[in-house]
Amino acid sequence: MAMTHKSATNDGARGRKQKAVDPHKLKIGRVIKKAREAAGWTQAELAKQIGVTAGAIGQWEIGYSNLGRSTLMAVSKALDLPLEGLLDGPSKEAGVPSGVKGHLNLDQVLIDEARQSGVEVEAELGRHLRNLVADARAKQWLKENREALADANAFLARYGLWSDGKRQF
Secondary structure (H helix, E strand, O other): OOOOOOOOOEEOOOOEEOOOOOHHHHHHHHHHHHHHHHOOOOHHHHHHHHOOOHHHHHHHHOOOOOOOHHHHHHHHHHOOOOHHHHHHOOOOOOOOOOOOOOOOOOOHHHHHHHHHOOOOHHHHHHHHHHHHHHHHHHHHHHHHHHHHHHHHHHHHHHOOOOOOOOOOO
């Protein structure tokens, strides 16, 4: 019996050849995965929303399977992602939800109660989010520049450039 070597395209366990992945399918799959993760959904949750199996979602995300037109439209609607964003692939806005609905796990009862109490929910969330982002940016800047600030403080202290000798950045 002659020995044969399996090629790199064979599935070693079963001896089947693997399908080549279409780059266009892979690009669409990556956009779907990014948008799904941004929405905080599992593959199973997205599958339930559009009436397919979680396995189908997984196959799309790795570029292994085609999506039909109606399925593309269902995915687009479920993820609140423009159809062009799915088909054109990643751009600076790909995978970024155009709205909040369906993308955050918010307590709808609490939102309704806040609105009934006169709270402008969107404005308050926006204001709070801007503050959180500003704080995060400041912390990141400090983290990235801590060594430079320490050097500047040492320089100023070494040369007595502070009148009280206590001020530091």
